[in-house]
Amino acid sequence: MTESLIGRNLLAGNEPDPAGDAGHRDHPPRVGFFTDTSVCIGCKACEVACKEWNAIPEDGLELTGMSYDNTQGLGASTWRHVAFIEQRKPLGNAEAGVAHEDGVAQEAGVAREDGLAHEDGDATDLRWLMASDVCKHCTHAACLDVCPTGALFRTEFGTVVVQEDVCNGCGYCVPACPYGVIDQRKEDGRVWKCTMCYDRLGAGQEPACAKACPTQSIQFGPLDELRARADERVRQLHEIGVTDARLYGRDPDDGVGGDGAFFLLLDEPEVYGLPPDPVVTTRDLPSMWRHAGVAALTLLGGLAAVFAAHGRPEGKR
Amino acid sequence: MSESDVTKDGIRGERPDREALVGKGMPRRRKGRRGERAMVPEAKFTSYYGKPVLNPPTWEPLDIAGYFFLGGLAGAGSVLAAGAQLTGRRSTARALKISSLVAITGSAAALVHDLGRPERFANMLRVLKPTSPMSVGSWLLAAYGPAAGAAAVLDVTGFLPRLGRAATAGAAALGPAVAAYTAVLAADTAVPAWHGGYRELPFVFVGSAAAAASGMALITSPARENAPARSAAVLGVALETAAAKVMERRLGLVGETYRQGRAGRLMRAAEALSVLGAAGAALGGRRRTTAVLSGAALLAASACTRFGVFHAGTQSAEDPKYTVVPQRQRLEAAG
Ligand code: SF4
Ligand code: SF4
Ligand code: SF4
Numbered sequence: 001m002t003e004s005l006i007g008r009n010l011l012a013g014n015e016p017d018p019a020g021d022a023g024h025r026d027h028p029p030r031v032g033f034f035t036d037t038s039v040c041i042g043c044k045a046c047e048v049a050c051k052e053w054n055a056i057p058e059d060g061l062e063l064t065g066m067s068y069d070n071t072q073g074l075g076a077s078t079w080r081h082v083a084f085i086e087q088r089k090p091l092g093n094a095e096a097g098v099a100h101e102d103g104v105a106q107e108a109g110v111a112r113e114d115g116l117a118h119e120d121g122d123a124t125d126l127r128w129l130m131a132s133d134v135c136k137h138c139t140h141a142a143c144l145d146v147c148p149t150g151a152l153f154r155t156e157f158g159t160v161v162v163q164e165d166v167c168n169g170c171g172y173c174v175p176a177c178p179y180g181v182i183d184q185r186k187e188d189g190r191v192w193k194c195t196m197c198y199d200r201l202g203a204g205q206e207p208a209c210a211k212a213c214p215t216q217s218i219q220f221g222p223l224d225e226l227r228a229r230a231d232e233r234v235r236q237l238h239e240i241g242v243t244d245a246r247l248y249g250r251d252p253d254d255g256v257g258g259d260g261a262f263f264l265l266l267d268e269p270e271v272y273g274l275p276p277d278p279v280v281t282t283r284d285l286p287s288m289w290r291h292a293g294v295a296a297l298t299l300l301g302g303l304a305a306v307f308a309a310h311g312r313p314e315g316k317r
Numbered sequence: 318m319s320e321s322d323v324t325k326d327g328i329r330g331e332r333p334d335r336e337a338l339v340g341k342g343m344p345r346r347r348k349g350r351r352g353e354r355a356m357v358p359e360a361k362f363t364s365y366y367g368k369p370v371l372n373p374p375t376w377e378p379l380d381i382a383g384y385f386f387l388g389g390l391a392g393a394g395s396v397l398a399a400g401a402q403l404t405g406r407r408s409t410a411r412a413l414k415i416s417s418l419v420a421i422t423g424s425a426a427a428l429v430h431d432l433g434r435p436e437r438f439a440n441m442l443r444v445l446k447p448t449s450p451m452s453v454g455s456w457l458l459a460a461y462g463p464a465a466g467a468a469a470v471l472d473v474t475g476f477l478p479r480l481g482r483a484a485t486a487g488a489a490a491l492g493p494a495v496a497a498y499t500a501v502l503a504a505d506t507a508v509p510a511w512h513g514g515y516r517e518l519p520f521v522f523v524g525s526a527a528a529a530a531s532g533m534a535l536i537t538s539p540a541r542e543n544a545p546a547r548s549a550a551v552l553g554v555a556l557e558t559a560a561a562k563v564m565e566r567r568l569g570l571v572g573e574t575y576r577q578g579r580a581g582r583l584m585r586a587a588e589a590l591s592v593l594g595a596a597g598a599a600l601g602g603r604r605r606t607t608a609v610l611s612g613a614a615l616l617a618a619s620a621c622t623r624f625g626v627f628h629a630g631t632q633s634a635e636d637p638k639y640t641v642v643p644q645r646q647r648l649e650a651a652g
Contacts, residue, residue, distance in 0.1 A: 011448070038339045066366045073368055081367060146505055148452035149440040168440045170432020171375040172451050175506040175634060180372040189433025216335040233335070240338055270641045273365030277644040281505050282448050288501045288515045295500070295519035296493035299527060300396060302552050302635055307400035310545045 014285035015139050015257045022154035030158030031201065032260035033210065033218055034226035035132055036233060037272075038245060040217040042068060042130035046080040049212035053197065054079065057185075067128075073273065074133055076185035078196040080209050083272050100102065114117070131272050132218060134209070135160070135181045135194035136249055137260030140280040143173035143182050143193075159196040159260060167191055167303040178256065178278035196260075223260060229263060242266070255279030333431045341389045362645065364637035371507055373634040380431035382627040386620045389426035389526030390533060391417040393553075394494030395465055397530050398544060399489035401538075402482075409546070410485075411472050412537035417488065418469040421462050421495070450502040456505065457498060461491040496526035503630065509640060510633035511626070517564035521626070523555030525619045528591055532615030535598055535608045547602040550615055554595040558588060558623065571639045574629040583625030590618035 012022060019027045050056065059077035064070050067084035141160045144152040151167035155158060163184075169189040173182050182193040197207035205211070212218035219226060230247055237245035244266045249259030255278050269276050283301045364370070365625040374381075377489035429438045471481030500522040504515035514604040527549055533544035555563065561584070565572040575584050597611030633639040 011461070023455050030386050036335055039335055039337050049319075064366075071364075073365075075372070085365070111336055142507065143445075145448040146451065148444075148449045148455060149437075150444040150446070151440070155532075166437075166440055166443070167434070168437035170451060171431070171432065171433065172449070172502075172506075175374040175508045175630075177372065178507040183372045184375040184377075185432055186433075193432075215337070219335065228425045236336075238341075242339065268363060269638070270363050270370070271365065272366055273370060275370050275644055277648050278507075280506050284512070284515060285448060285450075285501075285505055288450075288504050288519075292494075292497040292501045292518050292519040296497040298520065298556070299393060299493040299523040300489075301494060303393070303396045303400055303527065303549055304554070306545045306548045306552065308402050310404070310548065312405045313542050313544070 002089060010140075011145070011285065012140055012255075012280055013257060014252050016140050016252075017158075018154055019156050019158040024154075024156040027156040027158075029222040029224070031196070031221060032137060032158075032205075032223040032226055033134060033196075033220055034230045034261070034264070035134070036217050036219065036230070036264045037131035038133045038217075038233075038237060038242070038264055038266060039215045040082070040130040040132060040216055042082055042084055042128070043214060044071075045212040045214060045280050046132050046209035046218055047078070047082055049208040050080045050194070053200070053208035054195070056192075064202075066222065074135070074179075074181045074183070074193075075293065076183040076188075076192040079134065079192075083129070083131045085131075085267070087129065087267070087269055088125050088126050089127050090125050121236060127266075129266055129271070131263065131265065132209070132213075133272070133274070135196075136179055136192075136256070136262070137196060138280065139174065139252065139257030140258075140282070142176040142178060142280045142282055145282040145285075146172045146176040146281070148172060155195070155198060155201075157198075157201055159198065159201075161195045161198050162191060162193060164190055164192075176281055178275055178280065180273075210311050226262075230262065231262060237264075241302060255283070329616075338382050352437065362638055362641045364420040366642060368637065369635050370637050370640040371634045373631050374506070374508065376627075377431055377488065378631075380427045380625060382620075382624040383426040384424050384431070385503075385522070385627070385642040386525075386529065386623040387427065388499050389496045389522060389619065389623070390529040390616075391420035391424060391465060392461070392492035392494070393526035393530035394420065394533060395468070395488035395492035395495075396484075397534055398468070399485050399545065401534075401542070402485055404545070406538065406542040406545075409534055409538035409542045414465070414469040414472050414488075415539065416530075416533045417465045417492070421458070421465050425458055426461065449558040450498060454498045454502060457491065458496055461488060461495050462496055464488040464491060476637070493523065496523050503626065506630075508630045508634045508638075509643060510568065510574045513568045513571050513643070514564040517558050517560045518569065518626070520560035520577055521557055521564060521622065524553045524555070524560060525622045526554030528557060528594070528615045529553075529619035531598070532594060532612040532619070535602060535612030537612075539602050540579070540608060542603055543602055543608055546599040547608075550611070551595045554591040554615070554618075557591065561588075561622075571633055571641055574605070574633040574639065575625065578632055580625050580627075580629035583621045583628060587618045587621035587625055590614045590621060594618055 056077045067086050069084040071078055071081050137159045144160050149166050149168055151163045167190040171184050181189050184191050206220045210218040234245050248265050248269050249262035252258035394413045394417040400409045402410035429435050446452040464484050468488045469485035471477055497519045500519040503511040506517050531546040531550035565575050594611045594614030597607050601607030
């Protein structure tokens with residue numbers, strides 16, 4: 001049975017119509033996010049809008065020392081997370097806009113001992129990467145696959161949503177997600193994550209985070225359109241010398257069948273805390289069941305052989 | 318840098334928005350000494366401030382490792398019980414049927430206790446999803462639990478012997494599946510130390526289950542009946558130890574999570590205890606005291622294995638190294 005699921009691309013591989021395969025007829029086109037981190041200014045409007053719209057409780061007010069990131073990562077009560085990365089690397093041929101006297105630059109740890117002198121001497125090789133992370137609404141979503149209650153489901157928009165009135169807080173989806181997105185709210189017991197604003201989509205509105213984004217770093221729309229637009233954007237950036245620009249989660253043939261929410265990044269994914277090559281764990285499930293079956297038969301056969309070898313106890317013969 | 322001005326007549330000059338040409342504006346650099354810096358070996362892997370990529374399991378170790386251990390004890394115990402009954406080892410059969418009933422009750426109780434919303438336990442049986450080992454396992458427990466219960470109760474009371482034999486056989490048929498599926502449950506996650514070991518983990522688990530159940534048989538049954546349990550102990554320990562070794566080797570870098578920290582201590586304790594238990598059972602199992610001590614060592618070894626595997630998983634999820642490095646290697650191998 002699981003084999004036939006693979007055959008129909010329900011466990012892994014390219015999958016053009018996840019909503020249709022989940023049983024939705026005449027459904028709207030699959031929607032998603034294209035998060036273009038090259039224009040993100042790190043304002044965190046998306047984080048705030050998400051918290052506000054979805055009435056998410058506060059989950060800690062800490063100063064981490066991780067640049068301007070005190071949110072730290074996605075979790076049960078953080079469905080958008082803006083990452084901040086400070087690097088000594090030029091952004092393409094960018095004007096970094098950091099004009100220090102040499103002394104100041106050195107104090108700030110931007111020393112020039114490596115001879116990275118600048119022609120004009122007033123800018124440093126500093127770049128600041130900012131990226132708004134979110135649930136990827138995977139084409140093959142491990143969280144959804146492993147959920148034993150059916151609380152996680154595929155919507156008609158092709159997104160992945162938890163039904164909070166069904167979730168029993170078994171926590172299986174948490175370690176199943178290859179991106180570390182979904183998590184349990186301890187005081188509540190259930191798990192929570194981005195719904196891609198299912199309520200707003202139903203009312204024909206765009207998600208709150210995309211609506212709030214002042215630079216259109218978060219772009220919402222039909223996935224096909226977003227993919228075409230993203231390809232064009234990468235081409236544009238490469239043209240002006242930003243060779244670091246690359247798409248993440250765009251490829252429908254990757255380990256999760258492509259992400260519903262994909263990104264334009266300016267460095268390797270792991271720099272942003274993203275896995276470089278995520279694979280939906282259930283891709284290997286048929287093989288797992290086969291191995292477990294052989295193991296179970298080994299146990300049964302082994303113990304049967306033991307009894308056959310020993311026969312009846314002495315004295316009782 | 319802004320290209321727009323707010324004036325009385327509205328906004329003048331268009332903001333570039335998503336077309337902004339970030340990265341434009343500076344003269345292209347000379348390559349020069351920059352190239353030499355590439356000679357410095359790159360750090361092995363990068364991460365976001367050392368934060369984990371994955372969200373580690375929220376499961377309580379006592380609940381979930383306990384659920385693995387008790388499920389194994391029950392499942393393999395049912396097979397031993399049926400074998401004992403068929404070969405005329407009445408008291409062994411009865412003791413193991415009782416222990417399986419108690420263990421599977423404890424196993425299910427631990428699982429329910431770990432739920433964030435225990436009162437919604439029944440939602441586990443809302444659907445049957447082959448893609449969810451926890452769903453399949455819940456249905457398996459729903460079938461196995463009553464069989465194990467009936468086998469124990471009918472044996473003790475002596476009622477309905479024919480139904481009792483059927484229940485014993487049913488529990489023995491389902492028992493190995495109960496012992497093995499929990500390995501799939503752990504492996505079907507993104508946790509590197511579990512998923513990467515999905516081929517061997519079921520063998521580790523059934524071996525550990527066989528060791529635990531034979532330990533229970535050694536403790537509870539008279540020496541006259543315990544010859545099969547002694548052999549089963551040796552077999553179980555051999556299978557578990559060999560499978561664990563192969564798994565560690567296959568895991569490569571991630572394998573070190575089974576050797577380090579709390580997981581490492583538990584896995585070493587498990588190995589020492591199981592070798593001790595198996596040797597004691599094989600060589601001195603005819604003496605009641607040795608049999609009981611060996612049985613206790615085997616049970617403790619099995620519990621240590623389950624807790625060790627659990628903690629190795631948590632450790633591998635909490636360090637981004639174990640997520641990033643193997644994935645990088647995979648990408649590089651693929652070209
Ligand atoms: S990113 Fe994680 S939580 Fe989101 S759909 Fe994919 S597997 Fe589920
Ligand atoms: S915690 Fe809730 S949503 Fe997650 S797998 Fe369990 S029942 Fe499903
Ligand atoms: S789509 Fe809605 S729920 Fe998801 S991150 Fe944006 S605001 Fe939050």
